[in-house]
Amino acid sequence: MALTGRAGLIALVGVVLVLLAPRPGLAFALLVLVLVVLVAVDLALAGSVRLLRFQRLGDRAARLGETVEVTLLVENPGPRRVRGRLRDAWAPSMRAVPREHTLDVPAGERRRIVTTLRPLRRGDHRAATVTVRAVGPLGVAARQGGHQAPWTVRVLPPFLSRRHLPSRLARLRELDGHNPVLVRGQGTEFDSLREYVAGDDVRSIDWRATARRSEVVVRTWRPERDRRVLIVLDTGRTSAGRVGVDPTSGDPAGWPRLDWSMDAALLLAALAARAGDRVDFLAHDRAVRAWVSGTSRTEVLAALVNAMAPLEAELVEADAPGMVAAVLAQARRRCLVVLLTDLNPAALEEGLLPVLPQLAGRHQVLLAAVADPRVAELAARRDSAEQVYDAAAAERLRADRHRITARLRRHGVEVVDALPEDAAPALADAYLALKAAGRL
C-alpha cells in the first residue's frame, strides 16, 4: 500500500480542528478514526494490481545511439477500474522516458503504454519490474504492486565506420576486372574473356582466343576470391582502456579500445564479404567469448553485430597461446588472421611474441591497434617542466610501440597502428593492399 498527499493534508486540517475543538482529545481520536476509515475504504475500493496482466511489443534490437520504443499492453481483467501511476523500470543506462506513466484502465479493458529508451551502453538489457500504484476512489491511499514482464533489448555496436564503406568498395571495384591493367599480378586470377576496346592493355590480348574468333579478345582478371578472413578480437584487459572521445555520447572520458576495434572489424567484414571472401570471427581473452563461422556473405554482418553486442572487456590478461591454439584449430587452410589488440609491449612480449611464429608460419597475420591521441597530445606539450616530464613519458611509450611494431614486422606480421577515428579505414586499406598484392 501507499499513501497520497491527501492523507497528510487531511491530518493538517485536523491539526486546526483539534486546536479549535472544545474537547481536543476527542477531536484527535476522531481524526485518527476518520483517517483509518478513509484509508481502509480506499484500499478496499482501489483496483487490484495483482490481477493486472502485461504484454510487451516493440523493438528487440537497436544500434547504440538509436532510440528504442517498447510497448507495454496493460490488461485489467479485474472487476474494478485501475487508476494511478505505472513505472516501467529499466537499468539507468537505458535512460527510459517517461519515468512514470499515468494509468487509467477500466475493468476488462486494455491500454497501451510506450516507453522510449535511449541506451548508453552496448549489450543485452533486461526489463526490470513493472510497478503499478492503483489509487482508490477517494485519492487517500493506493495499492501498490510489482510485476515481472520480461523483455530483452539487445543494443548492437553502432558501426559508425560504415560511412567509409562506399569509398572502400569503389577501391575494391578498381581492383576488379573492369580495369585489367591495374591488377595484372600474382594477386589476380583469370576471370573471363571479352571484346577488346580502345585503351585496353595490349599485353592482355588473348591471342589464342582471338584466333578462334573474328574480333580481338582480351582476358580480364579479377582479384582472388573465396579467401578466408578470420577476425580475432582481444577482449582482455588492454581492450578496456578508453581512448579518444565517445562518438555516441560525446563523453570525453573516451570509448573503450574494444568498441573502436569492433567498429574497425565491422568495416573490414563488410568489405571482405563484398569482395567475396569468407569472414569468421573470434573473440578471446582467457576463453573463447564469441565465435562466428560459416555464415553466408549476406548475413555475416548481422551475425557479427549480434555476436559482438554482449561482449565486454574482461579485466584479465589475455591468454595469447590459448588464442593461437583456437585460431589454429579453427583455420586449417591458409587465411588472413586479423588480430585486433593493443600494441602493449609488456602484454605482447609475454603473450603473443613467443607463439607468433606458429601463427605467422601458417597464416598471414595482420595486427591492428588503436593508438591513443592523448599520448600524442602529451608528447607535443613542452612549455613547463611538468609538461616536459609528461612529454618524455609519452615519447617513451611511443618508442616502445615502435619497437614492438618493428619486432612484429620482422615476423612477417602486418601492423596497423592508427588513431581511433582512423582505425577502421586504415585497417580496410591494409586489407585492400594485401588483396591487391595477392597475399591473402
Next chain:
Amino acid sequence: MSTPVSPRVRDRWRTWRAPLAVLALMLLLATVIVLLGRPRPGGYLDAEATTPQGAHALVALLGNEGVVVEQVRTVDEARAVADPGTLLVVARTEYLSGADLLAQIAALPGDRLLVEPLTEALEALAPGVTAGDYQSSTVRVPGCGLRAATLAGSALTGGEGYQATGATTCYEGTLLRHQRDGRTVTVLGSGEFLSNARLAEDGNAALAMNLTGAHPRVVWFVPVSVQGTGEGTATLGELIPGRVSWAVLALVLAVVLVALWQGRRLGPVVTERLPVVVRAAETAEGRGRLYRARRARDRAGHALRAAALNRLVPRLGLTATATPDAIVSAVAARIGQDAGQIRAILYGSAPADDARLVALARNLDIIERQVRDS
C-alpha cells in the same frame, strides 16, 4: 506474459514475523535491564539517590552503624520526627524561601548540621555566624582541635569560610561548629564530600560519619522542590493548555503521513553492472608523474632525444644504423648550424636541472622543425 512479484500480506507477515519477534524480545530485555540497573534518581545529597550526586552511600553507612535516618521532604514531616535528641541535617536551602518557613525550621529541636546554607538560611538557623570569602573546593588538612575533624584527617572541603565568636573553625573556616542556645550547630561550606562520588576519597567518609553519626537519630531534611508560600508552583507542562499537546500530536501524525507519502518508492531500485572506466593514457600520465616525483631528468632527456632522433633519421635519408657522427654532420649540413652545438643537444649530458630540461626539449623541437622545413 507477466507475473506478479509483490508479496501478499500473509507472505509479508511470514517474512517479517521472526525479525519482529526478535526485536520485541530485545526491547523487553533492554527495558528490564535498564529498570534493574538504573541508578535511583534524585538530586544533590538526596538520601535515596544512588547517582554520583546523591548521598545514599552515607545514609547506608549510618544505617549499618545503628543510626536511624529519617528522610523528610517538608517542614511538617520534619517537625513530626524531630526531638531534642536528633541531629537535623539541612541541605539545599535554595528551596527554602520565606522568613516564616525558616522560622519554623529554626524552632525545631535538637542539634543542626547546615550544608551550604544561603545567607538567609544561615542567619535564621545559625545566628551569629557570618560568611566570608568563597574558597575553591580542594583537599585540606583540619588545622583545628575539633575531634571529629582531627580523627578524619584531610578531606575535600571548600565553599564559604565562616566565622563566629566562640566557635571552632576547621579546614580554613569551611567547617564551623559552635554551641548556642543549648544546641550544637555545625555549618559546612561544601557538602561535596558527603556525596556518593566523593565519599570514598581521603578522609571524607570518616569526617562525614563523625559529623552525622554522633546521634542515634538523624533527620535528613533535603527538600526537592520549593517549599513555603508565595511562589507559583506550576511546572511548564501545567502552564501549556491541554489542547496544544493534542494539536502537536496531530501535527506529528500529519508529518508521519507526509513522510510515508513521500518516502514510498514506485518500484524497487534498479541495479546495473557498470563497466570499468580506465583511461588508456593513465600509464603515460603515471610514468610522467613518476619522472616528475623522482626528478628523473636523465631518463626524461634520454626519451626526448631518442624520440627526436627516431623522427630525424628517416627525414635525413639515413638508416637506423647510422652513427651519431653521421647524424650530427647530416643535421648540421641540412640546417647550417655549428656541429658541436647540435651534438651537445642530440648527444650531450643529462640536463642538470628542470630549466635545462625544458631548454633541451625546446632545442630538440627547433632542430626538428628546421630539418622538416629545410
